[in-house]
Structures are given as structure tokens and as C-alpha cells.
Amino acid sequence: MTDAFQNSQSQVILWLLEELDIEYNVNFFERITSGTQKNRAPPSLKETHPLGKSPQLITPEGRVIIERSAIAKYLINKYDTTGKFKINPTDSENDAIKEEELLSFGGNSLAPMIMIQMVFKYLTAGSPFFVRPLLGGIASMVNKAFLGKEIDSMMQWLEDGMKGKTYFMNTENPTLIDFMYMWYIDFALVISISDFSKYPNIKSWHDKCKDRDAWKRSLEKGNGYNMNIEM
Amino acid sequence: MTDAFQNSQSQVILWLLEELDIEYNVNFFERITSGTQKNRAPPSLKETHPLGKSPQLITPEGRVIIERSAIAKYLINKYDTTGKFKINPTDSENDAIKEEELLSFGGNSLAPMIMIQMVFKYLTAGSPFFVRPLLGGIASMVNKAFLGKEIDSMMQWLEDGMKGKTYFMNTENPTLIDFMYMWYIDFALVISISDFSKYPNIKSWHDKCKDRDAWKRSLEKGNGYNMNIEM
Numbered sequence: 001m002t003d004a005f006q007n008s009q010s011q012v013i014l015w016l017l018e019e020l021d022i023e024y025n026v027n028f029f030e031r032i033t034s035g036t037q038k039n040r041a042p043p044s045l046k047e048t049h050p051l052g053k054s055p056q057l058i059t060p061e062g063r064v065i066i067e068r069s070a071i072a073k074y075l076i077n078k079y080d081t082t083g084k085f086k087i088n089p090t091d092s093e094n095d096a097i098k099e100e101e102l103l104s105f106g107g108n109s110l111a112p113m114i115m116i117q118m119v120f121k122y123l124t125a126g127s128p129f130f131v132r133p134l135l136g137g138i139a140s141m142v143n144k145a146f147l148g149k150e151i152d153s154m155m156q157w158l159e160d161g162m163k164g165k166t167y168f169m170n171t172e173n174p175t176l177i178d179f180m181y182m183w184y185i186d187f188a189l190v191i192s193i194s195d196f197s198k199y200p201n202i203k204s205w206h207d208k209c210k211d212r213d214a215w216k217r218s219l220e221k222g223n224g225y226n227m228n229i230e231m
Numbered sequence: 232m233t234d235a236f237q238n239s240q241s242q243v244i245l246w247l248l249e250e251l252d253i254e255y256n257v258n259f260f261e262r263i264t265s266g267t268q269k270n271r272a273p274p275s276l277k278e279t280h281p282l283g284k285s286p287q288l289i290t291p292e293g294r295v296i297i298e299r300s301a302i303a304k305y306l307i308n309k310y311d312t313t314g315k316f317k318i319n320p321t322d323s324e325n326d327a328i329k330e331e332e333l334l335s336f337g338g339n340s341l342a343p344m345i346m347i348q349m350v351f352k353y354l355t356a357g358s359p360f361f362v363r364p365l366l367g368g369i370a371s372m373v374n375k376a377f378l379g380k381e382i383d384s385m386m387q388w389l390e391d392g393m394k395g396k397t398y399f400m401n402t403e404n405p406t407l408i409d410f411m412y413m414w415y416i417d418f419a420l421v422i423s424i425s426d427f428s429k430y431p432n433i434k435s436w437h438d439k440c441k442d443r444d445a446w447k448r449s450l451e452k453g454n455g456y457n458m459n460i461e462m
Contacts (some may be wrong), residue, residue, distance in 0.1 A: 022234055037380040040377075045332070050384075050387075050388055050391070051384060051385065051388050052384075053340070064278060065328060065332060066332060066336070067331070067332045067335035067336050067339065067340070068335070068339075069331055069334075069335045069339075070328050070329075070331040070332035073327070073328060073331050074328045077328075096304070097296060097301050097305045097308075098301075098302060100298065100300055100304050101296060101298045101301035102299075104298035104299070104300045104301055104338065105297070105298055107335065107338050107339040108298065108299075108300075108338040108339075109282075109284070109298070111339070111343070112342070112343055112346055113378055115343055115347070116345070116347075116350055117345070119347055123354075123369070129366075134359075138354070138358065146271075153281075153283075154282065155280060156281075157281055157282050160281070
């Protein structure tokens with residue numbers, strides 16, 4: 001795997017910062033480029049947080065926040081004073097419980113399935129040639145019996161829920177869930193989705209997000225949103 | 232893997248229902264016990280939600296909520312009228328952002344690492360005898376180089392954050408995070424933690440939770456909280 005996911009989980013935070021149109025500084029940290037720790041986060045990230053993970057948000061008061069959803073919630077609560085990027089408080093269907101349901105679904109149901117699929121692909125590609133067919137066989141079996149169907153059914157549920165909506169919470173502008181799902185859907189596109197046209201509502205949401213000026217500006221300010229995996 | 236995790240992710244919802252002391256009905260669904268779909272959720276769960284997953288909460292109004300954190304938030308918001316299981320609104324350190332940070336950390340950072348470790352263990356144990364040493368070797372290598380250290384460092388961060396606290400959000404009673412972490416810590420104990428005494432604060436939190444009357448009652452009402460994995 002080479003340069004995979006370079007800083008990509010942080011990209012959605014840059015997108016949100018651009019949408020909110022606030023001033024910020026980005027400190028770039030390059031992943032380690034060689035040796036046994038190749039592609040891992042550099043030790044310098046530990047200077048600001050013991051876990052040494054990216055992204056980290058350091059507030060003007062010096063508070064260090066980790067985890068994308070916590071960073072996004074902090075930024076929206078603090079800087080979106082007009083409610084432009086918040087859910088509609090009068091929409092009883094797309095309420096805070098629905099928001100939590102989708103937030104958790106992306107991270108705790110969809111992403112783990114894609115991650116296991118990635119581990120199988122990586123294991124197969126990275127193993128010695130004489131066991132590769134065997135591992136490939138196991139991976140393909142697990143995929144057919146379980147993972148593939150599971151991911152299809154999850155994507156279909158998202159697709160059905162998006163019917164008639166521009167953004168996930170039926171708002172005019174993206175909200176927390178859209179910022180978070182940009183990563184999940186791109187992750188699924190790289191690893192799991194062979195035919196994106198099966199999910200036209202999700203595809204049109206994806207196009208709409210990527211067409212936003214703030215997303216484009218965030219790409220220019222980031223250090224590379226590389227979702228290609230070379231194995 | 233036999234009877235692993237029988238209904239265990241739902242157990243924490245039963246615990247919360249018992250803490251809230253409200254009336255509820257539990258519909259038990261046994262996992263499929265044989266054939267290619269062994270240990271999967273039964274199709275009957277799809278009658279109430281297209282994803283066919285457990286747990287599902289059906290409210291008196293007929294709304295079906297999935298995802299443990301969404302179910303827990305709904306129940307606490309609706310039924311905890313005295314704030315007994317809510318975070319302290321005057322505690323600026325253990326606030327809603329900290330809550331989101333811990334919630335996301337458990338599901339999006341800690342659990343995926345444990346899950347990958349589980350996949351390796353399962354793959355190794357389930358593979359033909361002539362590749363088992365090779366797969367075991369790969370698993371042990373990945374573990375030494377990456378997974379083991381990563382999980383240690385995550386557990387240590389939780390341990391340090393728990394210093395001087397009874398529950399995660401420094402409250403007198405468990406809150407959302409405690410209900411959610413019961414599963415994450417038990418999952419880690421089964422797969423990843425060889426020496427629980429390395430984390431005395433987390434251990435004492437774990438003991439405290441399991442000693443609560445509501446937890447004990449929930450075990451009696453559930454259909455088996457079996458965290459033993461036979462491979």
C-alpha cells in the first residue's frame with residue numbers, strides 16, 4: 001500500500017472549515033515514508049496529543065480535540081451561528097436521533113465491513129505468491145457468503161433513505177452527517193463498490209458535495225486527498 | 232466461532248432500560264444455528280427494519296430506531312427526566328464535545344483495531360492446517376508491529392482519562408459513554424487485553440458497572456451475554 005489515504009480523514013474537516021469560512025492554520029504532518037513504520041503517523045503528532053493521531057483540532061483556548069465527529073460538532077456549534085449547517089429543529093423525522101443513527105451507522109456498521117474487506121485484499125496482495133491463491137480463495141468465499149451482501153444491503157438502505165433529498169438530513173446545506181459520510185462513501189468506493197450507478201441517489205449526493213466551492217478550496221489547502229490504493 | 236457474542240451488543244440496552252426502570256417488552260431472536268448462515272441474524276428481524284439487525288428499539292409511536300448509541304440517546308432523552316444518567320451541564324471539561332470524542336473513539340478507533348485482531352485470530356484458527364503456521368506468523372507479525380501497540384496505547388489513554396473518576400464523564404451514575412463502553416471493554420477483554428491489571432482505573436470502572444443491580448437484572452432478562460469465543 002503506497003501513500004494510501006494520505007491525510008484523507010482530515011480532508012472533511014478542512015472542507016467544513018472552508019464551509020464555515022473561518023480562519024485557521026493547518027499543520028501538515030507527513031506520514032513516515034520508509035522502514036517498518038512506513039505510512040504510520042509521525043511521532044511529532046504526539047507533542048499535542050498522547051495518541052498521536054490526525055486530525056487534531058487545537059482551539060484558540062488550547063483545548064485539543066480528537067475524533068472527526070467531535071471536531072465537526074465543536075466547529076459547527078461554535079462557528080455556525082446562523083444554523084446554516086445544522087439540522088432543521090422543526091423536522092421531526094430528520095431529528096437528532098436520526099442524526100445519531102446515521103453517524104453511528106457509518107462508523108460502527110458500514111466502515112468496519114469495508115475495513116475487513118480491505119484487510120482481506122491487503123493480506124492477499126501482500127502474502128507470498130505460493131499462498132496467494134489460497135488466501136484469495138478464502139477472501140472471495142467470505143466476500144460471497146457475507147461481506148459483499150452485507151455492504152450491498154447497507155448501501156441500499158442509505159440509497160433508499162436519500163430518496164428525494166439533496167443532503168442526508170433533508171437540509172439545504174450539508175450538515176454533520178454529510179461531512180462525515182464523504183469519507184465513508186469514498187472509502188466504500190475505493191474498496192467495496194464496483195458499480196456506483198446502482199446507488200443513483202448517493203451518487204448524486206456525492207457529485208453535489210464534490211461540486212461545492214468549499215470542497216474544492218479544501219482540496220487546494222490540503223496535502224493531497226489520495227484515495228487510490230496501490231497494493 | 233460458536234455462540235460468540237450471542238445478543239451481546241443488545242445487552243447494554245437492556246442494562247440502560249433497567250437503570251431507567253421503565254416497562255418494556257423484549258423480543259428475542261436466536262441466531263441461525265446451522266448451515267452457511269450459521270451465527271447470522273435471523274431473517275425475521277427484517278420484518279421491522281430492512282437491515283435486519285439487532286438491537287432495534289420500537290417506540291410506543293411505532294418508530295424503529297437502530298444503532299445502540301441512537302437507541303440509548305433516545306431512551307435517556309425521553310425517560311431520564313431528572314438527569315440522573317446525563318452529563319453534568321456545568322462541567323466544562325466533561326462536556327458534550329468530550330462525550331462525542333469518547334463515543335467516536337470507542338466505535339471508530341478502538342473497536343476497529345480489536346476487530347482486525349479478531350479477524351486474524353479467526354482466519355488463523357479456521358484455515359487449513361498446512362497454512363495455519365504461516366497465517367499465524369503473519370498475524371503475530373502484524374500484531375507485534377502494529378495492532379498490539381496501538382491497542383495498548385488506546386487503552387492507556389482511556390486509563391489516564393479515567394483517573395480519579397468513577398464513570399467516564401465524572402458523574403455519580405453511568406451515562407451514555409459508560410453504557411457504550413461496557414461492550415467495547417468486554418470486546419477488548421476477549422480479544423486484545425491479556426493483562427487487565429495494567430489498567431486499574433478501567434478495571435475498577437468495569438467492576439463497578441457489573442456490580443450495579445440494573446446490570447445484574449439485565450443479565451437475567453437477556454438471552455445470554457456470552458463473551459467467550461470458541462475457535
